[in-house]
Amino acid sequence: MEVYRRLPPPERRRPCALTIGNFDGVHLGHQQMLARLGERARARGLPVCVLTFEPHPREWFAAHPRPGTVPPAPPARISTARDKLEALAACGVDQVCIAHFNARFAAQPAEAFIADIVVEGLRTACLMIGDDFRFGAGRRGDFAMLEQASQRFGFELMQQPTIEYEGERISSSAVRSALANGEFERARTLLGRPYMLSGRIVHGRKLGRDLGFPTLNLPVRFMRPALHGVFVVQVHGLSGQPLPGVASLGTRPAVERNGALVLEVHLLDFSQQVYGRRVGVEFLHKLRDEADFPSLALLRAQIDRDVRQARDWFAARI
Numbered sequence: 681m682e683v684y685r686r687l688p689p690p691e692r693r694r695p696c697a698l699t700i701g702n703f704d705g706v707h708l709g710h711q712q713m714l715a716r717l718g719e720r721a722r723a724r725g726l727p728v729c730v731l732t733f734e735p736h737p738r739e740w741f742a743a744h745p746r747p748g749t750v751p752p753a754p755p756a757r758i759s760t761a762r763d764k765l766e767a768l769a770a771c772g773v774d775q776v777c778i779a780h781f782n783a784r785f786a787a788q789p790a791e792a793f794i795a796d797i798v799v800e801g802l803r804t805a806c807l808m809i810g811d812d813f814r815f816g817a818g819r820r821g822d823f824a825m826l827e828q829a830s831q832r833f834g835f836e837l838m839q840q841p842t843i844e845y846e847g848e849r850i851s852s853s854a855v856r857s858a859l860a861n862g863e864f865e866r867a868r869t870l871l872g873r874p875y876m877l878s879g880r881i882v883h884g885r886k887l888g889r890d891l892g893f894p895t896l897n898l899p900v901r902f903m904r905p906a907l908h909g910v911f912v913v914q915v916h917g918l919s920g921q922p923l924p925g926v927a928s929l930g931t932r933p934a935v936e937r938n939g940a941l942v943l944e945v946h947l948l949d950f951s952q953q954v955y956g957r958r959v960g961v962e963f964l965h966k967l968r969d970e971a972d973f974p975s976l977a978l979l980r981a982q983i984d985r986d987v988r989q990a991r992d993w994f995a996a997r998i
Contacts, residue, residue, distance in 0.1 A: 681769040687801040695805040696729040697721035705758035706767035708872045709843040709850040714771040717808045727774035733781040756906040790816025794829045808838040859906040862966035878960040895944040910967045912990045917959040926990040930970035
């Protein structure tokens with residue numbers, strides 16, 4: 681899969697089947713859209729292209745509110761950038777273009793977005809959008825505007841209807857809600873796969889080792905994850921089968937002030953040195969919220985309880 685941090689250079693542009701969106705989580709609704717677009721692309725001999733944005737437009741607007749307005753709450757992130765790209769590749773996407781969302785992009789008129797990006801920048805021959813897609817300054821662009829543009833510029837236009845499961849709209853918002861509430865089976869249903877975060881193991885402060893519970897440390901490159909707290913997990917990528925563990929995702933208020941977001945995993949029966957390895961952490965069950973502790977002794981006692989609860993959780997499922 682080709683990945684561009686901007687539009688492809690002119691010499692690499694070729695007609696494509698395009699869809700546009702944030703694709704956070706790449707849930708079942710996204711997957712069905714990409715499958716349908718892929719079928720049409722194959723019928724026409726076109727590569728499948730996704731145009732997505734970084735940062736999420738709602739994150740940018742939250743950080744740059746208009747004077748006198750209340751900024752919108754930025755969405756929590758479901759996926760890391762790499763996890764999203766890997767999920768898109770698994771859906772058969774041939775090309776991903778990541779547009780840098782900034783003030784200039786936000787101010788771009790909808791008509792210019794169509795002409796400069798959809799038509800000229802990506803040479804779109806077939807475009808599929810969701811039923812709630814809006815674009816351009818002031819969110820003026822909609823399906824009706826694209827219908828007119830498709831006739832003018834000669835590209836095929838398709839609309840993907842809402843996908844529901846048991847009466848619930850499958851959306852990134854629904855996935856975020858499930859994760860925030862610790863409903864991992866519901867999240868799995870909406871995603872079509874277990875919920876995982878992946879990353880490369882880095883050196884930490886070794887505090888976990890000093891407390892008697894060594895951890896694998898995975899930095900998280902955004903500040904608003906879809907879930908926080910302490911969880912029963914299993915780790916993929918270190919053995920032939922997933923390894924059981926207990927994990928904390930947060931800023932470690934018990935040992936740091938204004939700490940960076942980090943995912944720390946204590947594996948229950950594993951002690952090898954694995955720095956630099958890339959792993960996937962699958963979330964299975966929430967134990968508790970992240971908390972502060974007045975002493976390291978109390979923190980150690982709580983971690984011991986977390987580990988015992990995790991062992992009990994796994995034992996109950998053997």
